[in-house]
Amino acid sequence: MKLSGTIDFQPKLLSALRHYSLNRFKDDLIAGIVVGIVALPLAIAFGIASGVSPTIGLITAIIGGFLVSAFGGNSVQIGGPTGAFIVIVYSIIQNFGLQGLAIATLMAGLILILLGLFHLGTVIKFIPYPIVVGFTSGIALTIFSTQINDFLGLGLKDVPSEFLSKWGVFISNFDKISWPTLAVGAISLLIIILTPKISKKLPGSLIAIIIVTAAVYLLKGTFPEFAVETIGDRFGSLPTDIPQPRGFELSMGTINQLLPSAFTIAVLCAIESLLSATVADGVTGSRTNSNTELIGQGIANIVVPFFGGIPVTGAIARTMTNITNGGRTPVAGIIHTVVLLLIFLFLMPLINLVPMSCLAAVLIIVSYNMSGWRTVVGIFKAPKSDVSVLVVTFLLTVIFDLTIAIEIGLLLAIILFLRRVTENTQIKVYSEQLDVAEGTDATHHEVLDVEKGVSVYEIDGPFFFGVATKFDEMMRSTLGDKPVVRILRMRKVPFIDATAVHNLEILIKSSQNEGIHIVLSGVNPQVRQVLLKSGIDSLVGEDHICDHITKAVKMANRIAGSYNALHHHSAH
Known part of the structure; x- marks a missing residue:
């Protein structure tokens, strides 16, 4: 673990711009616009689910997404808030408030830059697959649980954050289901599921939001008693200007308290962005510079908290959307942030009309895609040690929290590695x-x-x-x-x-x-x-x-x- 004289920081944007052409720009422009449209509902939904406002979700996608594309080590990576962080961000806000989240994100950014400087990008890729699957399927189940209240329109305040007690509260309140809200959520789900069958290129979540929002708006106008909660009902009218950068107070006590959370954010960000980059490399045939990617992610996570944002990482679904629509350079990622900025500046009042149960449907689909249940079934045929690691990380993620799951998961990975090496000697x-x-x-x-x-x-x-x-x-x-x-x-x-x-x-x-x-x-x-x-x-x-x-x-x-x-x- 040494700096070995050279700092491995070569953003792909610089090499892409050397041989840039008008044709390449046309491809990037189309991909950037499509990704911006796909990212919009996700940024809003992830913001709300993490316990902040939809505005913060969008600002994170705009600033974080721009910095990941400008400084990252992968040509097609799209950065922004992702489902993986919902659980950890929500629990940090509950325990330490928004100020605590900002400090934890800033520290995570510094950890990521250090990982990149010490050339540990390649090491992160060796985290055993069962552990990654255990985290992501555990997070998926947790995200699904957080959406039940909005999807069914139970109208519960102060739902416990622990998985088992949360479900206890839901079950005892099932008689409070709001049927109009459930109908809106169910129709949204159907639209999201059926859209790809018509065309793979259409963003299902956005089409669901447009159709369902318009329908709910018209129904509310015609039948005043038709009550379905919208973003505007919950958050009031949303601001449409980028917030001023603001500082925060750092003390040794706060740093010590938040270090485990910062470490969790950094490890999650590193795993998810490098996983996304590896998948992208498999499709495009390019090669990611892992250390530059980590430094780019670190820069994004250092800047975003000053604008009130939440953690940023590479997002697999948006990155794949970018590739399938022809994006091949970081310019496409930058265009996606410009599209989001324009929506933020000019269309924010319309976002107030989106029903909460429609966003819950978007996140339920995200959690289903994240769960990777087919992979989980596949791993159950693997050696017992792999199965036990998967089950342990899954249960720790769901029942306790992500910080404990990541720490014990990494410890398990090291123990298994040592056991295998010892057996081989x-x-x-x-x-x-x-x-x-x-x-x-x-x-x-x-x-x-x-x-x-x-x-x-x-x-x-x-x-x-x-x-x-x-x-x-x-x-x-x-x-x-x-x-x-x-x-x-x-x-x-x-x-x-x-x-x-x-x-x-x-x-x-x-x-x-x-x-x-x-x-x-x-x-x-x-x-x-x-x-x-x-x-x-x-x-x-x-x-x-x-x-x-x-x-x-x-x-x-x-x-x-x-x-x-x-x-x-x-x-x-």
Whole structure:
């Protein structure tokens, strides 16, 4: 983990503009307009579901989306608020207020920039798939739960945020269902589901909002008793000017309190944006610069909170819409933010008329698409360890909260990784004869005779804390006849860590106390460096650290030979 001299920051916008043409602009313009229209209902819905106003959702999409396209490492990534953040944002606002959310988002932005600077973009991609699926399906179920109140028109205030108690409240209030509201929600759902069957390019959620809003507006005019709650009813008339940047107070106490939430936002943002970028690369054949992407996401999340915005990340659905409509450069992403800005400045009064149950229908479809239930079913055929990781992260996300789920999920990922590496590191024991080329592709086989009293232990794989203990146990269990020399063959050890060095030190000392020589063989330059730094050479003698097994066996045979001869002589 090093800055390694170079900062890997090359926004795709700069390289795209070098060879930009009018034809390319036409494609980007069409894609940008379509994505802007698709993003509109989502930005409003995500804003409301996160516990802020629709205006904030739009401002986040405009400013955050612009910065992600301008500074990101993927040509087609569309940034904005996404469903993944609804749960965490809602709980931060509940516990720390809007000021707390702004500070957490700002800190998350700084963490993302650090991840990019330390070249950790590629590492994030290695988070095990079952964990990502566990998070997203857990978040999907939580989003679905948050929409039941609006979809059924229960009119409940102060619904508990915990999953189980929330459903308890819903079930006990099902008699309060508002049938007009449920009808509006159900019709919206139908329109969203059926639109793609007519044309894949039509944005179902926007068409549902236009048709249903117009119908509700007309019905309200004709039948005053037709009561369906709209955005305007809940939020009053929405402001139509971009808010002034504002600061916030930082104190060490606030930072400590909000650090876990900031870490959760940063990890979620990194996972989701790089996942989206990987999917986009698969379709377009381009290559994302992961570190630049993280820095771009970081910049967006640092700026957005100053305008009251919520966290921003790459959005898979909007990115795919961009690709299918011909967008190939970050210019399309910038055009999508301009479209949203124009709607924000000139059409905001119309947004007041949108029924809340229609937005709930939009989010129910988002949660269905997020759930990835087919993937979940597929993973259930995988090894038990993967299934258990998926189930644990899913349950933690749903029943507790995302911060705990992400922390324990990452911990599980590390434990599973260590277990797999430990299982893959083999330790073999040889005596009497040893084939030098065994375990390699060499066709020339040289067999070495090993003197009586020489034991050879081969470690095949990384020698780190997980393996060190395993090796220790093996040495104790294979004592049998006490050898004169132990050769530790390390040709297949790519690295060694502090715990392994410590265990090696104990093994050398305890062997020497029993009068057993230790010879290290096949030590690669990198491992040798670590051994020399930690003083292993002065323990065994530098000539006992050999770079090839032939030298090690020759030395061991000489020591064992003279020992055997001496004992043979004294026996007579």
